[in-house]
Amino acid sequence: MYLFDEMPYLxxxxxxxxxxxxEDASQLGAFCxxxxxxxxxxTFLYEQKYQDPLFTIxxxxxxxxxTGESILLGIYPAEDAGRFMGIAEFYDYDKRKNKVSIGCRLxxxxxxxxxxxxxxxxxxxxxxxxxxxxxxxLHIMTHNKASQKLAKKLGFEKRYENIWEDWGREGPxxxxxxxxxxxxxxxxxxxxxx
Numbered sequence: 001m002y003l004f005d006e007m008p009y010l011x012x013x014x015x016x017x018x019x020x021x022x023e024d025a026s027q028l029g030a031f032c033x034x035x036x037x038x039x040x041x042x043t044f045l046y047e048q049k050y051q052d053p054l055f056t057i058x059x060x061x062x063x064x065x066x067t068g069e070s071i072l073l074g075i076y077p078a079e080d081a082g083r084f085m086g087i088a089e090f091y092d093y094d095k096r097k098n099k100v101s102i103g104c105r106l107x108x109x110x111x112x113x114x115x116x117x118x119x120x121x122x123x124x125x126x127x128x129x130x131x132x133x134x135x136x137x138l139h140i141m142t143h144n145k146a147s148q149k150l151a152k153k154l155g156f157e158k159r160y161e162n163i164w165e166d167w168g169r170e171g172p173x174x175x176x177x178x179x180x181x182x183x184x185x186x187x188x189x190x191x192x193x194x
Contacts, residue, residue, distance in 0.1 A: 001130060001131055001132075002095055002131070003071070003090060003093045003095075003100060003127075003131055003133075004065060004068050004071070004093070007019050007061075007065060007071070008071065008073065008126055008130075010073070010122040010123065010125075010126050011078060011122070012078070012118060012121075012122060013078060014077070014078055014114075014115075014118050015075055015076065015077060015078055015085075015115060015118050015119060015122070016075075016076050016077075016078050016081060017073040017074070017075055017076075017088050017119060017122055017123070018073055018074055018076065018081070019061075019073065019074070020057055020060060020072060020073070020074040020084075020087075021057065021074075022054060022057055022058070023082065024053075024057065024074055024084045025053040025054045025057055026053070027083075027084035028047065028053040028056065028057065028074075028084060029053040030107075031047075031084065031086070031087075031107050032047050032048055032053065034107065034108060036108050037086075037105055037106070037107065037108060038105075040140075040141040040143065040144040040147065041105060041167075042167035042168050042169075043167060043168035043169055044167075044168040045089075045105075046060065046063070046064055046070065046072060047072070047087060060072055068093065069091065070089055070090060070091035071089065071090040071091075072087055072088075072089050073087070073088045073089075074086075074087060074088075075087065075088055075104065075106065075115065075119050084107075085106055085107055085110045085115060086104060086105050086106035086107055086110060086115070086116075086119075087104060087105050088102070088103075088104040088119045088120075088122075088123055089102065089103050089104065089105075090102055090123065090127075091103075092137075097135065098132075098133055098134045098135065099133065099134065099135035099136065099137065100127065100133055100135075100136060100137075101136070101137045101138065101139060102120065102123050102124075102127075102136055102137075102138065103138060103139070104116050104119045104120060104123075111146075112146075116147075116150055117150055117153065117154065120150070120154055121154065124136060124154070124180065128182055133182065134181065134182050135179060135180070135181055135182070136156075136179070136180040136182075137177060137178065137179050137180075138151050138156055138177070138178040139165065139175050139176075139177055139178075140175065140176050140177075140178060141173055141174065141175055141176075142161075142162060142174040142175065142176055143174075148176065148178075151178040152178075154180070155180055156178035156179060156180045157178065157179055157180070157181075158176050158177070158178050159177055159178065159179045160176065160177035161176050161177075162174050162175075162176070163175050163176070163177060
């Protein structure tokens with residue numbers, strides 16, 4: 001199976017990651033207008049492309065999933081699947097190299113509650129067990145200490161430091177690239193790396 005063969009639905013006892021629906025439009029709009037969410041992120045993220053969140057949701061499948069550019073999933077509490085908390089994203093999938101980049105962004109009221117950690121774990125378990133990905137990368141601004149700490153907690157290794165990348169800002173930004181390399185044994189558990 002390849003990454004873009006199906007739209008994932010991922011869940012644990014605390015959160016679920018699923019396709020964003022039209023019912024999420026008002027919450028997505030508020031999320032996109034909160035500048036604090038995007039302090040350490042590129043300016044060209046898909047949900048920022050259009051002003052109308054309904055239009056964004058209506059075109060997300062054809063412009064992201066169908067083109068193989070990225071998979072955007074909403075993050076929701078498991079007990080209240082109508083409460084939008086943020087976005088989990090798979091992007092830069094390279095089938096030949098069997099690698100993909102991932103990331104997530106949360107509404108401010110959900111920071112520092114372990115939600116990003118749970119979301120990344122769910123994504124990594126899916127990539128390992130269902131897609132059989134061997135390499136996962138995170139691109140993190142050098143000033144984003146919280147995300148760096150999370151990457152280390154999840155077993156990512158900082159492989160590239162202080163790389164200049166174009167994130168759509170006035171000039172290039174300094175980024176560290178973290179890499180998680182799965183062992184050849186696909187039975188390896190994410191929990192062992194934490």
